[in-house]
Amino acid sequence: MDDRQFGIDTLAVHAGQRPDPVTGSRAVPIYQTGAYVFEDTNHAANLFALQRFGNVYSRIMNPTVAVFEERVAALENGIGAVATSSGQSGQHLALFTLMEQGDEFVASRSLYGGSFQQFDVSFRKVGINARFVDGTDLRQWKAAVTPQTKAFYAEVLGNPTIDLIDIEPLADLAHEVGVPLIIDNTFASPYLCRPLDWGADIVLHSATKFICGHGTALGGVIIDSGRFPWDNGKFPGMTEPSKGYHDLRFFEYFGDFSWLLKCRAEMLRDYGPMMTPFTAWLMLQGLETLHVRMDRHVRNAQVVAEFLDQHPDVEYVNYPGLANNAYHELAAKYMPKGPGSIFTFGIKGGREAGRKFIEAVQLFSHLANVGDAKSLVIHPASTTHQQLSAEELRAARIGPEMIRVSIGIEGVDDILWDLDQALAAARRPGALDAVPFHNASGHSIMSKAFGAPFQA
Amino acid sequence: MTAVGERNSLGLPPSARYRILTTYQTIAMVGLSSNYYNASSFAAIYLSANGYDIVPVNPSQAGKEILGRPVYRDLVEASASHPRPIEIVDVFRPSHEVLAIAKQALEIDAQVFWCQLGVINEEAAQLVRDAGKSVVMDRCCKIEHARFFGGLRTIGLNTGVVTSRLARPLPRG
Numbered sequence: 001m002d003d004r005q006f007g008i009d010t011l012a013v014h015a016g017q018r019p020d021p022v023t024g025s026r027a028v029p030i031y032q033t034g035a036y037v038f039e040d041t042n043h044a045a046n047l048f049a050l051q052r053f054g055n056v057y058s059r060i061m062n063p064t065v066a067v068f069e070e071r072v073a074a075l076e077n078g079i080g081a082v083a084t085s086s087g088q089s090g091q092h093l094a095l096f097t098l099m100e101q102g103d104e105f106v107a108s109r110s111l112y113g114g115s116f117q118q119f120d121v122s123f124r125k126v127g128i129n130a131r132f133v134d135g136t137d138l139r140q141w142k143a144a145v146t147p148q149t150k151a152f153y154a155e156v157l158g159n160p161t162i163d164l165i166d167i168e169p170l171a172d173l174a175h176e177v178g179v180p181l182i183i184d185n186t187f188a189s190p191y192l193c194r195p196l197d198w199g200a201d202i203v204l205h206s207a208t209k210f211i212c213g214h215g216t217a218l219g220g221v222i223i224d225s226g227r228f229p230w231d232n233g234k235f236p237g238m239t240e241p242s243k244g245y246h247d248l249r250f251f252e253y254f255g256d257f258s259w260l261l262k263c264r265a266e267m268l269r270d271y272g273p274m275m276t277p278f279t280a281w282l283m284l285q286g287l288e289t290l291h292v293r294m295d296r297h298v299r300n301a302q303v304v305a306e307f308l309d310q311h312p313d314v315e316y317v318n319y320p321g322l323a324n325n326a327y328h329e330l331a332a333k334y335m336p337k338g339p340g341s342i343f344t345f346g347i348k349g350g351r352e353a354g355r356k357f358i359e360a361v362q363l364f365s366h367l368a369n370v371g372d373a374k375s376l377v378i379h380p381a382s383t384t385h386q387q388l389s390a391e392e393l394r395a396a397r398i399g400p401e402m403i404r405v406s407i408g409i410e411g412v413d414d415i416l417w418d419l420d421q422a423l424a425a426a427r428r429p430g431a432l433d434a435v436p437f438h439n440a441s442g443h444s445i446m447s448k449a450f451g452a453p454f455q456a
Numbered sequence: 457m458t459a460v461g462e463r464n465s466l467g468l469p470p471s472a473r474y475r476i477l478t479t480y481q482t483i484a485m486v487g488l489s490s491n492y493y494n495a496s497s498f499a500a501i502y503l504s505a506n507g508y509d510i511v512p513v514n515p516s517q518a519g520k521e522i523l524g525r526p527v528y529r530d531l532v533e534a535s536a537s538h539p540r541p542i543e544i545v546d547v548f549r550p551s552h553e554v555l556a557i558a559k560q561a562l563e564i565d566a567q568v569f570w571c572q573l574g575v576i577n578e579e580a581a582q583l584v585r586d587a588g589k590s591v592v593m594d595r596c597c598k599i600e601h602a603r604f605f606g607g608l609r610t611i612g613l614n615t616g617v618v619t620s621r622l623a624r625p626l627p628r629g
Contacts (some may be wrong), residue, residue, distance in 0.1 A: 069612025
């Protein structure tokens with residue numbers, strides 16, 4: 001056994017799995033089981049008390065899910081991971097592991113609308129209070145800190161305006177205050193950016209996006225660096241006896257992975273949003289091509305952003321890969337391979353032009369997701385961020401003209417063709433031409449163009 | 457095999473820790489608690505279940521039993537009384553007590569001097585290294601065993617083990 005640090009491309013294919021010793025199965029088996037047989041009563045008691053490691057019940061651990069967790073942890077250079085049923089539940093578990101009623105955390109305002117609502121409405125109901133700041137302004141982060149502050153939270157590329165967080169100084173400030181920096185790395189994926197390497201303490205993903213890669217399953221994952229000093233006096237839950245486990249003190253007993261174990265053994269056990277084994281298997285299929293897909297995603301995105309930036313019907317493009325973008329230099333530092341493939345642009349003609357554009361696309365799919373192999377499009381002000389008030393929309397810089405795209409891995413010429421024809425359709429006055437989109441039996445006529453077994 | 461979470465050079469590289477855990481079997485645990493739910497008990501229960509011969513050393517419990525095994529006052533008594541030579545000395549005591557324990561470990565010719573999470577004493581480490589023995593500090597025997605033999609895998613931890621070789625049968629741990 002030699003010590004070798006494998007590259008991220010190799011880890012994406014191999015990490016977390018050793019071939020099954022019983023069957024020799026090379027693919028990761030789907031362990032579709034609820035529970036696991038104990039050796040004897042003593043073994044069972046030891047497992048329940050966390051004295052030995054082993055499978056107990058699939059709400060808390062599952063061998064297929066564990067391969068996914070370890071693989072993502074390896075890709076993020078973390079000490080381990082906990083998988084969840086969605087990105088939202090991952091945020092919920094991570095933040096609740098850190099906080100108790102009356103605690104606070106500081107979050108960048110540039111967030112997915114669903115996250116904003118989770119923090120601003122649902123968390124407040126149980127006395128966990130977010131303070132929102134302009135994520136790019138360190139002074140605002142500092143000013144929002146109180147004795148109750150237990151975490152800093154930001155998306156690596158803020159949704160949807162694609163504001164890039166300067167991770168290093170923010171991590172320094174968080175550590176000065178004595179709290180962990182949590183980064184949602186969904187829009188970059190571990191292949192493009194590894195926040196833990198820049199000083200972040202905890203990374204979250206909506207694994208539904210680039211990690212899954214094909215829009216086939218929902219999931220979330222929490223990765224810990226294992227470096228945060230939980231005994232700094234601000235986290236009694238880590239150092240004081242746990243009522244749930246015979247007064248066990250997590251940090252003393254489990255050291256660098258104590259936070260993750262607490263997250264799993266208390267939060268996942270008690271709230272229950274685990275990832276299912278079949279979902280984990282789909283996620284693993286996705287991860288094996290993560291590096292290959294991401295290279296193509298960012299290559300296509302750069303071409304598309306440059307095309308839109310020059311297009312006469314486009315007001316602006318928010319893509320850090322463009323030299324005129326405010327985050328261009330930060331992107332070169334944190335994401336040298338490319339700043340993802342999700343970005344926004346403003347269409348001339350405002351809301352009405354935007355509506356017509358989205359009605360006119362033929363290859364892009366109009367839906368509420370990102371990070372799919374397929375190109376996707378949505379109008380944030382009326383969908384993902386529609387719960388925000390007019391004032392909140394302004395603060396988050398989401399105008400009625402803004403369109404968000406997630407550039408897929410199709411042929412880039414075909415993507416450009418679709419955007420160009422949809423922009424042209426949006427410019428034409430009056431209603432869109434009545435396109436006979438479905439035949440008499442209800443099948444899309446486009447299916448024929450794309451080679452589906454369409455029968456007239 | 458890759459190294460993850462290497463916090464300091466006192467932990468030895470993974471391949472060296474793996475070699476220790478596959479070479480030796482008898483572990484004297486200095487400071488093993490009589491409290492069944494103490495961290496040291498967690499390690500002893502786990503390692504014992506995985507086939508290691510655990511020898512409790514704890515002056516306040518000398519002459520009594522912990523986990524069904526006789527407890528010795530110190531390493532010298534343990535070495536004289538235990539039927540097999542003590543190969544690993546595993547320390548669950550504060551860092552400032554470590555130097556004296558290291559001297560005893562060398563006296564009984566233990567091959568490995570291992571200190572648990574948070575237990576670090578550079579002077580003791582140098583002493584043991586100079587005597588040609590192995591030192592691991594700020595690491596847990598149980599966690600390291602679980603890293604290489606599958607236990608950490610069950611809870612999504614990054615073992616750093618990347619290999620296409622068949623896994624060993626599921627460990628009892």
